[in-house]
Amino acid sequence: MSNFPLGNIGGTPTVQSDFARPNSLTGGHRGCQGCGEALGARCAIDAAHQTTGGKILVVNATGCLEVFSCCFPENSWSVPWLHSLFGNAPAVATGVAAALRSRGQDSIRVIAQGGDGATYDIGMGCLSGMFDRNDDVLYICYDNQAYMNTGVQRSGATPPLARTATTLPNKSYLGSDPQTGKNLPEIAMAHGIPYVATASIGNIRDLEQKVSRAINIRGSRYIQIHVPCPLGWGYPTAETIRIARLAVQCGLYPLFEGEYGKLVGSTPVEEPIPVESYLRPQRRFAHLFGKNVSANAVGVLQNIANGNMEKYRLNWEILDA
Amino acid sequence: MFHQLEGSQAIARAVALCRPGVICAYPITPQTHIVEGVGELVRDGHLEHCEFINVESEMAALSVAIGSQAAGVRSYTATSSQGLLHMIEAVYNASGLELPLVMTLGNRAIGAPINIWNDHSDAMSVRDTGWIMLFAETNQEAVDLHLQAFLIAEKVSCPVMVCVDGFILTHAYERVDIPSQEEVDEFLPPYTPRVSLDVDDPVAIGAMVSPDYFFEVRYLAHRRQMDSLEIICCVAESFWKKFGRDSGGLFHEYHTDGAETIVVTLGSVAGTIKDVVDELNASGEKFGVIALTSYRPFPADSLKNSLKNAARAIVVEKAFAIGIGGILFQEIELLMKNINVKIVSVVAGIGGRSITKSMLRECFLNKNSGENVFLGLNEDIVAKEYVPMKSHSCEGNVP
Numbered sequence: 001m002s003n004f005p006l007g008n009i010g011g012t013p014t015v016q017s018d019f020a021r022p023n024s025l026t027g028g029h030r031g032c033q034g035c036g037e038a039l040g041a042r043c044a045i046d047a048a049h050q051t052t053g054g055k056i057l058v059v060n061a062t063g064c065l066e067v068f069s070c071c072f073p074e075n076s077w078s079v080p081w082l083h084s085l086f087g088n089a090p091a092v093a094t095g096v097a098a099a100l101r102s103r104g105q106d107s108i109r110v111i112a113q114g115g116d117g118a119t120y121d122i123g124m125g126c127l128s129g130m131f132d133r134n135d136d137v138l139y140i141c142y143d144n145q146a147y148m149n150t151g152v153q154r155s156g157a158t159p160p161l162a163r164t165a166t167t168l169p170n171k172s173y174l175g176s177d178p179q180t181g182k183n184l185p186e187i188a189m190a191h192g193i194p195y196v197a198t199a200s201i202g203n204i205r206d207l208e209q210k211v212s213r214a215i216n217i218r219g220s221r222y223i224q225i226h227v228p229c230p231l232g233w234g235y236p237t238a239e240t241i242r243i244a245r246l247a248v249q250c251g252l253y254p255l256f257e258g259e260y261g262k263l264v265g266s267t268p269v270e271e272p273i274p275v276e277s278y279l280r281p282q283r284r285f286a287h288l289f290g291k292n293v294s295a296n297a298v299g300v301l302q303n304i305a306n307g308n309m310e311k312y313r314l315n316w317e318i319l320d321a
Numbered sequence: 322m323f324h325q326l327e328g329s330q331a332i333a334r335a336v337a338l339c340r341p342g343v344i345c346a347y348p349i350t351p352q353t354h355i356v357e358g359v360g361e362l363v364r365d366g367h368l369e370h371c372e373f374i375n376v377e378s379e380m381a382a383l384s385v386a387i388g389s390q391a392a393g394v395r396s397y398t399a400t401s402s403q404g405l406l407h408m409i410e411a412v413y414n415a416s417g418l419e420l421p422l423v424m425t426l427g428n429r430a431i432g433a434p435i436n437i438w439n440d441h442s443d444a445m446s447v448r449d450t451g452w453i454m455l456f457a458e459t460n461q462e463a464v465d466l467h468l469q470a471f472l473i474a475e476k477v478s479c480p481v482m483v484c485v486d487g488f489i490l491t492h493a494y495e496r497v498d499i500p501s502q503e504e505v506d507e508f509l510p511p512y513t514p515r516v517s518l519d520v521d522d523p524v525a526i527g528a529m530v531s532p533d534y535f536f537e538v539r540y541l542a543h544r545r546q547m548d549s550l551e552i553i554c555c556v557a558e559s560f561w562k563k564f565g566r567d568s569g570g571l572f573h574e575y576h577t578d579g580a581e582t583i584v585v586t587l588g589s590v591a592g593t594i595k596d597v598v599d600e601l602n603a604s605g606e607k608f609g610v611i612a613l614t615s616y617r618p619f620p621a622d623s624l625k626n627s628l629k630n631a632a633r634a635i636v637v638e639k640a641f642a643i644g645i646g647g648i649l650f651q652e653i654e655l656l657m658k659n660i661n662v663k664i665v666s667v668v669a670g671i672g673g674r675s676i677t678k679s680m681l682r683e684c685f686l687n688k689n690s691g692e693n694v695f696l697g698l699n700e701d702i703v704a705k706e707y708v709p710m711k712s713h714s715c716e717g718n719v720p
């Protein structure tokens with residue numbers, strides 16, 4: 001774990017380690033202890049805030065992040081913030097960007113954000129429309145791989161074989177079907193938009209750099225951040241960062257960047273670990289390690305990780321060659 | 322200046338004169354010509370500082386308008402029928418967020434079965450969404466109501482829907498007076514939002530509201546709508562002063578003084594009804610007409626006052642609620658409870674079925690009609706289909 005410290009090793013300090021960090025999402029919100037999404041949102045919006053000198057407007061889809069941050073009459077946001085609906089955040093952000101353009105305020109940047117359910121599923125049409133028009137919006141997806149706000153149901157981002165409230169394993173069913181799910185960063189790239197990236201709260205420096213870079217690019221940009229959820233995934237609340245790092249290290253959450261539809265870079269995994277190390281600590285995969293489960297089940301996920309290693313060139317060896 | 326224009330083109334020009342900063346819409350018959358029209362005006366440079374956005378769905382169309390209005394810019398969209406249903410969640414959202422955007426609804430039936438022709442089912446399906454809903458009687462009024470709609474919306478901080486009958490108004494060519502930009506600028510000042518997204522003064526819009534406050538929020542929305550009755554009148558009056566036309570307001574009365582029977586209706590069919598009433602009155606009858614402009618808020622007190630001296634009120638409407646019947650009829654019946662006026666429900670023009678003068682004349686003169694008339698219904702088709710339908714549903718015993 002020592003390879004990705006939170007602190008200020010090696011050059012520029014992180015926004016989060018700065019005493020004067022913007023605190024876009026302040027304390028007092030109602031997120032669970034150890035919530036990866038709260039952390040991811042604070043890191044991302046703070047980075048955008050610092051890069052633009054506070055010139056950001058944020059549109060939020062319905063989901064945990066919205067519900068826990070803005071319970072009237074309290075509000076944890078110190079940036080201008082608008083919540084409309086679950087499935088329309090990209091279109092609302094398009095409208096905000098259009099308003100700024102009509103007034104000639106092009107130094108103000110627009111961010112839309114939502115969970116994986118808002119992004120992969122119900123808001124997919126609006127998101128694709130926003131990409132299609134190349135609207136000047138940075139869309140950030142906080143990927144906790146299920147509908148957490150409604151009680152951990154399956155989404156299009158739920159990994160194969162994961163247990164959710166709507167994919168409860170039994171004797172003949174091992175959790176979310178391996179044939180299902182989609183790869184939204186790839187779908188975003190297929191729209192040919194200027195910038196797509198994946199990030200993880202296990203690597204805050206990388207996350208901040210990607211957001212800082214993306215916020216000033218013109219046109220549609222998409223960043224997807226892996227944000228473990230202690231409640232929905234079933235692990236102790238202190239383990240959020242560790243779980244996030246394990247996902248990256250085993251290859252199940254590849255960190256990469258794409259520009260105009262092409263993969264342009266990825267973060268290599270120094271010492272890859274078997275997926276089992278990532279899966280075992282989480283209750284949502286516990287059924288894969290029961291007595292009567294064939295080893296093949298974990299193999300399905302290991303194959304995905306191996307595929308990612310190759311596809312996104314995550315191995316040091318490959319890079320060296 | 323007078324122009325011979327298609328209704329949609331006239332509306333497009335009226336909207337452009339209001340200088341919206343963002344316009345977005347998705348095509349659906351019969352609204353399409355309106356957005357094509359404004360789109361062209363934007364691209365030809367008639368409308369400065371206006372962004373015209375082609376979206377991928379009606380949900381996106383209204384959502385874009387929500388975003389731009391919340392960012393402090395006057396916004397406009399238009400739809401019809403299925404499109405309105407597709408954006409329904411955003412319809413509630415726009416009024417809940419108190420965003421004063423304006424939307425034209427080119428009234429059309431709702432399927433299945435799919436039907437592109439005019440009736441008011443679409444408007445009636447959103448009557449409780451918290452929008453102010455105005456109905457135009459003519460293309461001239463459609464133009465005038467759009468100019469008024471932005472002013473009303475922005476004064477009340479509530480979205481306004483201008484309902485215009487699909488095809489009958491949207492596609493009809495008529496002589497229409499389109500005011501000059503200078504006149505409209507004098508009537509409609511630039512938009513100053515009550516709250517908006519602003520980097521210098523950050524606010525959070527769209528919070529989660531608990532049972533401790535939600536009831537009050539909804540109640541205040543109701544109060545705001547009821548208060549807007551007065552504002553709608555004031556705006557119509559200042560419109561009259563500026564442009565010399567009696568457009569808008571709560572409703573238009575026609576020969577209601579001393580009328581024995583008053584026909585109450587919505588939208589363009591009021592014109593046909595007035596013709597029929599003229600003919601009937603010429604032969605000694607005593608008919609009057611009330612064409613409702615403001616359907617929401619519902620001008621209950623003024624309406625009651627105008628109806629209370631009649632012996633009979635006939636409510637002619639182009640929509641009905643399956644399982645109960647005429648909708649405006651129910652509202653008027655409730656209004657007139659304990660007042661001795663016989664209320665008759667006439668449902669007509671459903672799915673574009675013609676409403677002719679002779680049909681109306683016969684209906685109005687039939688003083689012994691039942692309370693629920695489905696005018697123009699083809700009884701032969703009904704009889705043929707009803708028997709097998711009924712026998713099928715009655716086969717066997719209900720377990």
Ligand SMILES: Cc1ncc(C[n+]2csc(CCOP(=O)(O)OP(=O)(O)O)c2C)c(N)n1
Pocket residue numbers: 037062063064065086087114115116117118119142144145146147148149150155410
């Ligand atoms: C149209 C609509 N359908 C369903 C819901 C219920 N709902 C609210 S949040 C949510 C799940 C959110 O999941 P996700 O976007 O992944 O965000 P998370 O809570 O996991 O952060 C659902 C299903 C809703 N608010 N609106």
Ligand code: SF4
Pocket residue numbers: 030031032033034035036037038064065068144148149228229230231232
């Ligand atoms: S359920 Fe998960 S995502 Fe939601 S607040 Fe709790 S930890 Fe965060």
Ligand SMILES: [Mg+2]
Pocket residue numbers: 115116117142143144145146147148155
């Ligand atoms: Mg989620």
